[in-house]
């Protein structure tokens with residue numbers, strides 16, 4: 468009896484220490500902004516998200532850092548035995564950007580300073596119409612909403628201004644389970660490196676995995692993002708796990724992903740038994756050069 472109550476007592480004295488952690492009714496953003504940056508203001512909330520995002524992009528580059536290194540996705544890294552390179556999706560190397568058509572197009576997102584302003588806690592050099600300014604700020608706003616920044620919606624930290632279906636944004640990237648899981652782990656590690664607890668970082672990771680890291684997920688709305696239920700699967704490659712609440716027919720092509728290609732890579736054309744490599748522009752020139760033959764064939768076809 469005595470033993471049992473002293474064990475209970477031990478638990479009771481440990482309990483307040485646990486409660487010194489983030490209370491459930493305070494969001495991750497509202498709890499850590501004052502504890503890491505001093506005061507809970509809209510501009511400090513934006514700064515917290517900025518150093519978090521910039522850190523998972525470039526790797527740890529700034530204080531605060533509690534001694535946890537972060538690699539960043541801007542340079543390739545071996546993850547689970549496979550090299551993961553995410554930067555090419557931002558450099559225009561692939562036809563992976565959704566500009567509204569039926570296929571992806573190549574687009575450069577690093578058009579306003581690249582890493583230089585990012586290393587100075589900024590999104591870009593300040594050209595507000597650049598793709599770099601737009602994409603970084605949209606990601607700051609989205610991640611701020613995801614971790615519940617209550618002061619968003621002011622000029623110092625606007626609410627999310629980008630597209631709200633994450634499937635539509637990423638549909639031509641064909642991201643797979645390793646790329647996505649690698650990215651989400653980086654997001655978590657970057658959060659911990661700033662002083663966010665491991666528990667809270669893994670809460671973030673769990674909700675990102677749940678919302679975006681499965682295939683064919685039924686339409687949902689994302690908390691704190693002002694939009695109706697929409698398609699949100701970002702992991703759409705065949706190796707992505709099927710969402711527990713899936714409906715592939717809600718997705719174009721029944722959820723089948725179009726794979727992007729390296730737009731500067733040469734295509735190999737086989738001519739008369741020998742394989743020779745020829746550039747895409749040259750190939751198009753050749754086909755154009757042969758146009759009279761196609762036209763002649765068409766005329767002959769019609770005449771017959």
Ligand code: HEM
Nearest residue numbers: 553556557564565605606609629630636646647650675679
């Ligand atoms: C949990 C995972 C992810 C979330 C929540 C997320 C969220 C977002 C958001 C909010 C945007 C801005 C959209 C807009 O401006 O309308 C965006 C853009 C983008 N994301 Fe992701 N993302 C994730 C994973 C990834 C991964 C793994 C990649 C791989 C390279 C990636 C590549 C991109 C690119 C290239 C853009 C620019 C697209 C454009 O503006 O057309 N994202 N993402």
Ligand SMILES: *[C@@H]1O[C@H](CO)[C@@H](O)[C@H](O)[C@H]1NC(C)=O
Nearest residue numbers: 489490491492493494497617
């Ligand atoms: C959170 O809950 C605690 C204890 O129930 C309460 O004292 C506090 O005012 C609440 N905080 C907010 C922001 O609701």
Ligand SMILES: *[C@@H]1O[C@H](CO)[C@@H](O)[C@H](O)[C@H]1NC(C)=O
Nearest residue numbers: 527528529532534535536537
């Ligand atoms: C990244 O973090 C590690 C661990 O705290 C530290 O040793 C390293 O100096 C940091 N790198 C930069 C560029 O800040």
Ligand SMILES: *[C@@H]1O[C@H](CO)[C@@H](O)[C@H](O)[C@H]1NC(C)=O
Nearest residue numbers: 546547548644645646648649
């Ligand atoms: C990493 O590789 C192991 C073994 O090959 C596999 O079981 C695991 O699912 C992989 N992890 C991810 C995130 O794909």
Ligand SMILES: *[C@@H]1O[C@H](CO)[C@@H](O)[C@H](O)[C@H]1NC(C)=O
Nearest residue numbers: 562570571639725726727728
């Ligand atoms: C990229 O272009 C290739 C070749 O034109 C095409 O087969 C592929 O479907 C395109 N991918 C996307 C995602 O649009």
Ligand SMILES: *[C@@H]1O[C@H](CO)[C@@H](O)[C@H](O)[C@H]1NC(C)=O
Nearest residue numbers: 514518529530531586587588
């Ligand atoms: C970025 O912001 C953090 C937090 O205020 C600060 O400690 C750090 O010095 C800033 N880094 C740069 C490069 O300005």
Ligand SMILES: *[C@@H]1O[C@H](CO)[C@@H](O)[C@H](O)[C@H]1NC(C)=O
Nearest residue numbers: 578579594595596597598599
């Ligand atoms: C800002 O970026 C846009 C889009 O890339 C570009 O057209 C414009 O020339 C840039 N403006 C300045 C002042 O660099």
Ligand SMILES: *[C@@H]1O[C@H](CO)[C@@H](O)[C@H](O)[C@H]1NC(C)=O
Nearest residue numbers: 685686713714715716717718
């Ligand atoms: C799946 O999506 C299709 C197309 O939007 C819809 O007609 C159907 O009702 C959905 N099925 C379920 C079970 O929600």
Ligand SMILES: *[C@@H]1O[C@H](CO)[C@@H](O)[C@H](O)[C@H]1NC(C)=O
Nearest residue numbers: 555560561729730731732733
């Ligand atoms: C794309 O192809 C070009 C030419 O072969 C090559 O230099 C480049 O590294 C490739 N990029 C990627 C991301 O594979």
Ligand SMILES: *[C@@H]1O[C@H](CO)[C@@H](O)[C@H](O)[C@H]1NC(C)=O
Nearest residue numbers: 737738739740741742743744
């Ligand atoms: C392949 O065949 C083409 C056309 O017959 C010829 O011009 C070219 O030199 C050949 N290439 C090689 C590597 O043999």
Ligand SMILES: *[C@@H]1O[C@H](CO)[C@@H](O)[C@H](O)[C@H]1NC(C)=O
Nearest residue numbers: 731732733744745746747749
């Ligand atoms: C691609 O093909 C063009 C013309 O056929 C050639 O000049 C160029 O060197 C090739 N590039 C690569 C990376 O093989």
